[in-house]
Structures are given as C-alpha cells and as structure tokens.
Amino acid sequence: MTTVTAQEGAAPVGPRPLETVARIASEVARVHADSVDREGRFPAEAIEALKRARMLGVLVPASLGGPELGLDEVAAMCEALAHHCASTAMIFAMHHIQVACLVRHGQSSPLLRAYLTELNERQALIASVTSEVGVGGEMRASVTCVEQRDGRFTLDKDATTISYGEHADDLLATARRAPDAPRSDQVAVLLRKGDFTLERTSAWDTLGMRGTCSPGAKVRSSGPAEQVLPVPFADIASQTMVPVSHVLWSSVWLGIAAGAVGRARAFVRQQARARPGTTPPTAVRLAEVHNQLQTLRASVHEVSSDAGRRMAAGDPEALSSIGFSLKMNNLKVSASQLVVDIVHRALLICGIQGYKNDSPFSLGRHLRDAHSAALMIGNDRILATNASLLLVLKDE
Amino acid sequence: MTEAIRNILKEHGRLSVDISTLTDAADLYQAGMTSHASVNVMLALEANFEIEFPDKFLRRSVFSSVSAISEAVDEIRAAR
Numbered sequence: 001m002t003t004v005t006a007q008e009g010a011a012p013v014g015p016r017p018l019e020t021v022a023r024i025a026s027e028v029a030r031v032h033a034d035s036v037d038r039e040g041r042f043p044a045e046a047i048e049a050l051k052r053a054r055m056l057g058v059l060v061p062a063s064l065g066g067p068e069l070g071l072d073e074v075a076a077m078c079e080a081l082a083h084h085c086a087s088t089a090m091i092f093a094m095h096h097i098q099v100a101c102l103v104r105h106g107q108s109s110p111l112l113r114a115y116l117t118e119l120n121e122r123q124a125l126i127a128s129v130t131s132e133v134g135v136g137g138e139m140r141a142s143v144t145c146v147e148q149r150d151g152r153f154t155l156d157k158d159a160t161t162i163s164y165g166e167h168a169d170d171l172l173a174t175a176r177r178a179p180d181a182p183r184s185d186q187v188a189v190l191l192r193k194g195d196f197t198l199e200r201t202s203a204w205d206t207l208g209m210r211g212t213c214s215p216g217a218k219v220r221s222s223g224p225a226e227q228v229l230p231v232p233f234a235d236i237a238s239q240t241m242v243p244v245s246h247v248l249w250s251s252v253w254l255g256i257a258a259g260a261v262g263r264a265r266a267f268v269r270q271q272a273r274a275r276p277g278t279t280p281p282t283a284v285r286l287a288e289v290h291n292q293l294q295t296l297r298a299s300v301h302e303v304s305s306d307a308g309r310r311m312a313a314g315d316p317e318a319l320s321s322i323g324f325s326l327k328m329n330n331l332k333v334s335a336s337q338l339v340v341d342i343v344h345r346a347l348l349i350c351g352i353q354g355y356k357n358d359s360p361f362s363l364g365r366h367l368r369d370a371h372s373a374a375l376m377i378g379n380d381r382i383l384a385t386n387a388s389l390l391l392v393l394k395d396e
Numbered sequence: 397m398t399e400a401i402r403n404i405l406k407e408h409g410r411l412s413v414d415i416s417t418l419t420d421a422a423d424l425y426q427a428g429m430t431s432h433a434s435v436n437v438m439l440a441l442e443a444n445f446e447i448e449f450p451d452k453f454l455r456r457s458v459f460s461s462v463s464a465i466s467e468a469v470d471e472i473r474a475a476r
Binding site: 140141177181182183184185232234235238317320321322323388389391392393394395 | 412425426427428429430431432435438439448449450451454455456
C-alpha cells in the first residue's frame with residue numbers, strides 16, 4: 001500500500017488533464033458504453049480510470065491541495081466523456097456539481113475544508129440527494145428536516161431518485177433547516193460513507209442514461225453537526241448548484257450530439273469511399289446537421305466560459321444575477337432540444353445502419369440518452385422561471 | 397412605510413407565519429418566503445411606491461427582511 005505524500009497531493013493531475021480525460025473516454029468509456037447501457041449498470045471501469053487519473057478532485061482549490069481547474073475545463077471534460085458514454089459523463093458532471101457547492105459554500109467550516117482536501121486525496125465520489133417524495137420535483141422545497149442535538153445531526157430522507165447513490169462514497173442531501181422550518185428554508189448536509197444507509201425503494205429501468213443507476217431510496221444518516229453546510233441551501237442553489245448544473249449538463253448534451261454527428265460523418269465517408277467521384281446524397285444532410293452542431297457548440301462554450309470567468313472572479317453572486325440566470329436557463333432549454341434534433345438528424349443520415357443496435361453507426365443509445373435532457377428539471381418549469389425573471393429584469 | 401411593506405408581504409409573501417409576529421429584522425426566507433414569492437413582492441412594491449428596482453437590487457439579500465426592503469426602497473427613492 002502506498003501513502004499519498006503532500007507533494008503528490010499538490011500536483012495530482014497531469015499537465016494536460018483534458019487530454020487525459022479524452023483518452024479515458026475513448027479507451028475505457030467507449031469500450032464499455034454498450035454493456036453499461038444494455039445492462040443498466042454503473043460504468044465502474046470508466047469511473048475507476050477517472051479516479052486513478054485523479055480527476056474527481058480537479059475543482060478543489062490549490063489552497064486545499066487541489067489542482068483548482070476552472071469550470072470551463074470540467075465542462076470540456078464532460079463533453080469529451082459524453083462523446084463515448086453519456087452515463088459516465090453525466091455521473092462525472094453530477095459529482096463535480098456537488099464538489100463545486102462544497103468549494104464555494106463550505107470553506108468557512110474547518111471540517112469541510114479538511115473534507116475537500118481528503119476528497120481529492122481519496123478521489124471520493126459524491127452523489128446528490130435533492131429529490132424527495134412529496135415535493136413534486138421542486139428542488140427548493142423539502143419535507144424532511146435535519147435535527148441537531150449535542151453536536152450531532154440526524155437526517156432521514158425518502159428520495160425519489162439518487163443517481164449512482166449505491167456507488168458513491170459520500171452524499172450531499174437537502175432538508176429543511178430544523179423541525180419547525182418551512183419547506184423552502186433548506187440546508188445542505190454532507191453525509192459521509194459509513195454514516196448513512198440506503199434502502200432502495202424503486203428500480204432504475206429507463207429509456208436512457210441507464211448507467212447513472214438512479215433508483216429511489218430511503219436514506220438514514222447521522223454525523224457531526226459541522227457537516228451541515230453553514231449557508232442556506234437557497235444561496236447554494238442559486239449561486240452554484242443551478243448554474244453549474246446547467247453548464248455541465250449542457251456540455252454532456254453537446255458531447256452526445258457530437259458523438260452522434262461523428263457516427264454520421266463516418267457513415268457518409270464510407271458511402272463516399274464506395275463510389276469515388278459522386279457525392280453521396282446524405283452529404284448535404286450531414287452539412288446541415290454539422291451546422292446545427294456548431295450552433296450548439298458555440299452556445300455551450302460561450303456560456304460555460306462566461307460561467308468559468310464569473311466563478312473564478314470570486315464574487316458569490318456573479319452566477320446568480322438575473323441576467324445570467326436567464327442566459328443559463330435559456331442554454332439549458334435550447335441545448336436540451338437541439339441535442340435531440342441533432343441525434344435524430346444523424347439517425348436519418350445513417351438510416352437502417354443507425355437504427356440497428358448492432359452496427360458501428362448505431363444511434364439508439366444516443367437518441368435515448370438525449371431524450372433525458374428535456375426532463376432534467378423540466379423545460380416547462382425552467383421557462384416558467386424565466387417568464388417570472390423577465391417580469392423583474394430591466395435591461396440586458 | 398414599514399406598514400405598507402408589511403401589507404404587501406402579507407398579501408404576496410406567502411409566508412408560513414403571520415407577518416405581525418415577525419420583527420422588522422426577521423428573516424423572511426426562514427419564514428417561508430420563496431424566491432417566486434419574492435418576485436411578486438417586488439412587483440407589488442414597485443406598483444405601491446411607484447419605483448423600479450434596478451437590476452443591481454435584484455438580490456436575495458435585498459428582500460430578506462422588512463428593514464432590508466425598507467432600506468432598499470429609501471435608496472431607490474433617494475437616487476431619483
């Protein structure tokens with residue numbers, strides 16, 4: 001057994017972390033993507049490779065021994081992974097959303113700072129427990145509450161979905177602040193391995209994103225009260241969780257779309273090679289979908305680098321201004337629609353070869369994965385939020 | 397002015413407790429006001445005081461208590 005020295009802790013990722021992740025995507029995630037999808041199993045090989053490459057702590061600040069990469073760099077990693085396995089990419093995205101929340105809102109607590117150092121050293125995987133039976137899918141409301149007594153908390157929660165919960169080391173859960181707090185007065189609580197149990201309450205047999213393994217579960221937990229994050233969850237949600245989610249999710253969807261267009265390109269090239277001198281009829285359709293992919297890419301990259309700049313600037317409210325919230329909500333809605341359209345067009349290009357599950361140009365998984373995008377916080381809910389934000393915003 | 401603000405909160409704040417039991421400094425979010433409700437509170441304040449909240453005032457903290465709202469309204473009126 002080797003021990004992690006301080007020096008190794010300080011320089012854990014290679015000089016080109018994005019290239020490392022892209023290599024893991026093509027050498028590991030791609031190889032197992034079909035079995036992950038077919039069997040609805042956790043992408044253990046790819047996540048293990050990402051841990052070995054020390055990619056789970058990349059957002060941890062340098063002051064805590066981490067590489068402190070920017071949000072836009074993590075977004076590019078999500079995109080690279082989603083080229084080959086959207087489930088792996090979405091798990092990677094969701095993990096980094098939790099880490100971002102702890103980095104931006106937990107650092108006033110010595111215990112949480114120490115946890116972040118340890119997360120990077122151990123390469124711990126964190127899952128999110130925001131959903132709950134009885135709140136109708138509203139992240140900003142909880143039924144259950146955290147109870148604190150004698151320096152300890154207890155928290156039990158009946159969650160409708162916990163993505164990769166059974167494969168995670170630690171959990172970040174929301175709950176009402178206290179037994180007498182209203183539904184919207186929430187806190188986030190870090191639940192550490194060994195301090196919680198999960199009792200599965202439903203299955204995860206879905207159309208797509210099957211490898212995220214997100215069944216419902218009853219969580220029972222207790223731990224030191226310092227693991228209750230020191231700021232209201234309302235701030236964590238608006239300043240970090242929602243904006244970071246939209247940027248990283250959209251990057252995953254861009255990766256799915258790019259993966260599908262990649263297969264369509266390979267298909268058209270094969271057709272062209274069969275009859276040199278004639279442009280295949282599908283080539284025009286390819287030019288069309290390639291154009292759409294560029295639109296999606298431009299919009300995801302623009303918003304993610306804007307978000308990266310705002311996060312790096314250190315202003316806690318920079319990501320929650322109304323103008324930026326509208327922009328990110330718009331990104332979520334448009335990216336989640338474009339990805340389905342792009343994959344569908346790629347399918348039309350590949351024809352029966354795309355429709356078949358056993359062809360190298362198969363697009364069934366891409367299409368099924370893409371359809372999850374509009375459902376992850378329903379687009380109607382997001383448009384309703386934008387409608388109300390537009391009532392108060394005075395200028396762009 | 398705090399009376400007018402309290403009336404608006406009573407009508408639009410969707411608080412889980414009676415506004416009359418809260419002090420001017422009490423945290424309205426802890427009293428159950430959601431961000432959606434705070435939008436309606438702001439619209440009602442704009443109509444009532446014939447002001448417009450500039451975008452830099454559209455922060456969660458500005459609507460966190462009766463006194464915070466009252467200070468913001470004063471500041472917006474003074475800037476006119």
